[in-house]
Amino acid sequence: MIRLYLSLMSKRKIKSPCVDVCKMDKLSGLCRGCLRTIPEIKAWKGLSRKEQKALLADIDGRRGRLDQPLIAPDPCP
Secondary structure, three states: HHHHHHHHHHHOOOOEEEEEOOOOOOOOOOOOOOOHHHHHHHHHHHHHHHHHHHHHHHHHHHHHHHHOOOOOOOOOO
């Protein structure tokens, strides 16, 4: 039973880091909501669990390196 449970858990999909903000920051090339590049966003569904976990770790690193979050109101024109 434990093997079956572990097997099923290892096949579960990892939730996308998308937070429905979907605005690209021109300077960094990152989405202001999920901190992914356009190629990373497009590739998400085709990535293996291992690759998705690695990308999530990269996103956490990006979040830690940014002085301020990218989710910010656009300046008034």
